Amino acid sequence: MSRILLFTGKGGTGKTTVSAATAVRAAKLGYKTLVISTDTAHSLGDSLEKKLGPEPVKVSTSLWAQESNILYNLEKHWETIKNWLTALIAWRGLDEIVAEEVAVLPGMEEIANLFWVYYYDQEEEYDLVVVDCAPTAESLRLLTLPEVTGWWFNKLLPVGRKLMPIATPVMSRLTDMPIPDKEILDSAEELFYRLEALRVLLSDPKKTSIRLLLNPEKMVIKEAQRTYTYLNLYSYPVDAVVCNRIIPEKADGAYLEKWKKAQLDYLRDIEERFSPLPIMKVLLLDSEAVGLKKLEEVGEYLYGEKDPTQVLFEGQPMTIEHNDGRYILTIKIPFVSKAEVSLLRSGDELIITIDSQRRSIMLPQALLERQVKEARFDSGRLQVIFEAD
Numbered sequence: 001m002s003r004i005l006l007f008t009g010k011g012g013t014g015k016t017t018v019s020a021a022t023a024v025r026a027a028k029l030g031y032k033t034l035v036i037s038t039d040t041a042h043s044l045g046d047s048l049e050k051k052l053g054p055e056p057v058k059v060s061t062s063l064w065a066q067e068s069n070i071l072y073n074l075e076k077h078w079e080t081i082k083n084w085l086t087a088l089i090a091w092r093g094l095d096e097i098v099a100e101e102v103a104v105l106p107g108m109e110e111i112a113n114l115f116w117v118y119y120y121d122q123e124e125e126y127d128l129v130v131v132d133c134a135p136t137a138e139s140l141r142l143l144t145l146p147e148v149t150g151w152w153f154n155k156l157l158p159v160g161r162k163l164m165p166i167a168t169p170v171m172s173r174l175t176d177m178p179i180p181d182k183e184i185l186d187s188a189e190e191l192f193y194r195l196e197a198l199r200v201l202l203s204d205p206k207k208t209s210i211r212l213l214l215n216p217e218k219m220v221i222k223e224a225q226r227t228y229t230y231l232n233l234y235s236y237p238v239d240a241v242v243c244n245r246i247i248p249e250k251a252d253g254a255y256l257e258k259w260k261k262a263q264l265d266y267l268r269d270i271e272e273r274f275s276p277l278p279i280m281k282v283l284l285l286d287s288e289a290v291g292l293k294k295l296e297e298v299g300e301y302l303y304g305e306k307d308p309t310q311v312l313f314e315g316q317p318m319t320i321e322h323n324d325g326r327y328i329l330t331i332k333i334p335f336v337s338k339a340e341v342s343l344l345r346s347g348d349e350l351i352i353t354i355d356s357q358r359r360s361i362m363l364p365q366a367l368l369e370r371q372v373k374e375a376r377f378d379s380g381r382l383q384v385i386f387e388a389d
Helices: 015-028 044-048 070-091 096-102 108-123 138-174 182-202 218-233 254-274 292-303
Strands: 003-009 033-037 057-060 063-067 128-132 208-214 238-246 279-283 318-323 326-332 341-346 349-354 357-362 372-378 381-386
Touching: 003 015, 003 182, 003 218, 015 033, 015 044, 015 063, 015 128, 015 208, 015 238, 015 292, 033 044, 033 108, 044 063, 044 292, 070 108, 108 128, 108 182, 208 218, 218 238, 218 254, 218 318, 218 357, 238 254, 254 279, 254 357, 279 292, 341 372, 341 381
Parallel strands: 003 128, 003 208, 033 063, 033 128, 208 238, 238 279
Antiparallel strands: 057 063, 318 326, 326 381, 341 349, 349 357, 372 381
16 A cells, blocks of 8 residues: 655745655655655756656656646546637637637646546555645645535536437537537546545545645744644644754854744744644755755654654544534643633634643634634533534
């Protein structure tokens, strides 16, 4: 069974470097490893100092790398749908080349890139697939489309198939607009079910782990926490947080002292916000992390004696469920009594205080406009219930 590691976070936090370093480390340990970039602004090849393409390229012993390409992916995964959209847009008067570019709908690129993960899992060709994700978790949120569109596919698609033999000849006489045929509906249905299979794969904690990248900076921490909350909302398994670019203690100078002091405060904040997830730390390097030798150093520092393919944290300390129109946020807080816990809502944050310890949780968009209806604490679990739809 192959393992899948996804690295995501705000742009500029060092996702590509950490992804590449993890892959280099795993390959060094003997795992047949593929590192793939699904970010549209590719820099994986620059990091590895290797020219990459839309199919895997061998980089070293046990290590392959790939930079996905949207047009190549569309041809591979759903050429039929893309060709129909291109024809439809060209029919509206756009140049055919422009129409082909416009036919790439929002979200298609991220999803098409992630389909490689599903493909490699089915093939079982690699022991480990490391994914350098796009700057945010938006591509993972798109995987919930089967839940949202399930009714349409299950109810309307069979109706569409029955009406097609009648409607297509009529429409063909009335207009020269390209009409979706059986092949297109088959392709759309296959896409739908493949999307659902990919979502199931990426939410399986035995096979997949997501690792959040951040820097010790206020805005980056908040973005990472919001991403973490969203990932919990969709039951994606996060097993670690990687804090990158920490200024070394030995670095001197009055200018750096201010930065070091600020980073110490932010590191304490990160520990509070993401506990009990393990916080892995990477120091700010004295030069660019480019090339296999430098990436190997980063991987050794990051993981030490740990095996990067292992699950670093099991379970979900926080879950968000949608039940009867209400959202229920549940947080595990063991070894405390109800009297020790206090809760405060402040804007887009929930602040939980236990004695002198405080934890702030960024609320996802779905909960921002909802008021807290009630809170319960029982058997080491805090449940915060938001008002119904």
